Amino acid sequence: xxxITQTQPGMFVQEKEAVTLDCTYDTSDQSxxxxxxxxxxxxxxxxxxxxxxxxEQNATEGRYSLNFQKARKSANLVISAxxxxxxxxxxxxxxxxxxxxxxxxxxxxxxxxxSIRP
Amino acid sequence: xxxxxxxxxxxxIEKRQSVAFWCNPIxxxxxxxxxxxxxxxxxxxLIQFQNNGVVxxxxxxxxxxxxxxxxxxxxxxxxxxxxxxxxxxYLCASSLALVGYEQYxxxxxxxxxx
Numbered sequence: 001x002x003x004i005t006q007t008q009p010g011m012f013v014q015e016k017e018a019v020t021l022d023c024t025y026d027t028s029d030q031s032x033x034x035x036x037x038x039x040x041x042x043x044x045x046x047x048x049x050x051x052x053x054x055x056e057q058n059a060t061e062g063r064y065s066l067n068f069q070k071a072r073k074s075a076n077l078v079i080s081a082x083x084x085x086x087x088x089x090x091x092x093x094x095x096x097x098x099x100x101x102x103x104x105x106x107x108x109x110x111x112x113x114x115s116i117r118p
Numbered sequence: 119x120x121x122x123x124x125x126x127x128x129x130x131i132e133k134r135q136s137v138a139f140w141c142n143p144i145x146x147x148x149x150x151x152x153x154x155x156x157x158x159x160x161x162x163x164l165i166q167f168q169n170n171g172v173v174x175x176x177x178x179x180x181x182x183x184x185x186x187x188x189x190x191x192x193x194x195x196x197x198x199x200x201x202x203x204x205x206x207x208y209l210c211a212s213s214l215a216l217v218g219y220e221q222y223x224x225x226x227x228x229x230x231x232x
Contacts, residue, residue, distance in 0.1 A: 004160075035220075043207060045161070045223035091160050105174060106221070108160030 002027050002096050004109035012115050013082050020067070021077040021112050023092030029053075033095040034075040036066065039111070040088040048090075051075060079114075087116045120144065122224035124210050130230045136198035139227045142191070143212030149173075150187055151221060152195050153209040161209055167193065200231045 003026040013019040025034065036048040051059045051066045059066045067076040079086055092109040123142040131137050143150050148169050153161035164183065165175040169190035178185070182201070187193040197204055207228050211221040 037223075043226045043228070045209065045211070045221075047220055047222070050220065093160070106163060108162070110158070110160050 002029075002094065002105070002107055004092055004094050004107055006092055006109035006112050008112045009110075010113040010115070012117060014117050015084060016081055018078060018080045019082050019086075019114065021079075021090050021092075021114065023075045023077065023109060025073050025075060025092075025094050027073075027094065027096055029096045034066070034068070035093050035095070036064070036075075036077045037091045037093060037108075038086075038088045039091060045091070049077070082116050084116050084118060087114060089113050122210055122212055122222055124208075124224035124227055126227055127225060128228050128230075130232065131200055133202055133231050134199040136196065137200055137229065138194050138196045139208050139210075139229075141193045141195070141210030141224060143193075143210070144222055147212035147214055147222070148190070149213045150193050151211040151213075152185055152193070153211065155207045155209055155226070157206070164195070197229075200229075202231050205229055205231045 005024045007022055032053045033050060035050045038046045038048055049059050049061045049064045049066050051068045058068050063080045065078045067078055089111045091111045093106055095106045122144055125140050129137055150167045152164045154164050155161040162177060164178045165185045166173045167187040170187050183197055185193060185195045207226040209223055209226045211223045213221045
């Protein structure tokens, strides 16, 4: 069965340090996608980064990179040079099924609350 | 470009009452999603529309929840009658039909059932 696990309920990091948020997943599909969303206290979910199961290179978007280890079924988010504005909930999510398919399902992990100390 | 709009932002009702939420997706987005996010948890998909057709409603409690997307644009989600465990944030998201992996979320409606 499709499952996403985020084992860190909360993390504290000093400003300007790098931080890694853990995510492991379980799926029997060969074709799937993994993404990360940020949810500030305002409540809106903000898309950060996407990694397809067949993508050979790790995805990067500015200060965000996804450390994709397919054999370990992990998709950790790395934030470089953290900023105070990075304080938020972070959710890992997985899309099972073919990309661009409207029938593909998405499930979310339970989230990690990241707090950046000045 | 305007984002996903939702209303109301907050709603407090008593159990057994009914409530409705409204969502207007980003213009041109064919796929619309409703999620329920209980405090301390990740969002759970309730229903997914492609244009005005339902693609997935397997996790929608159909005895009390209903949703429609008339004309394939905006959508309403209704709860009738509400239970205490329905207290949550209800998030609406939309995506382009051909870029289904990236969803854009609205600000959500926080429902409190007393």
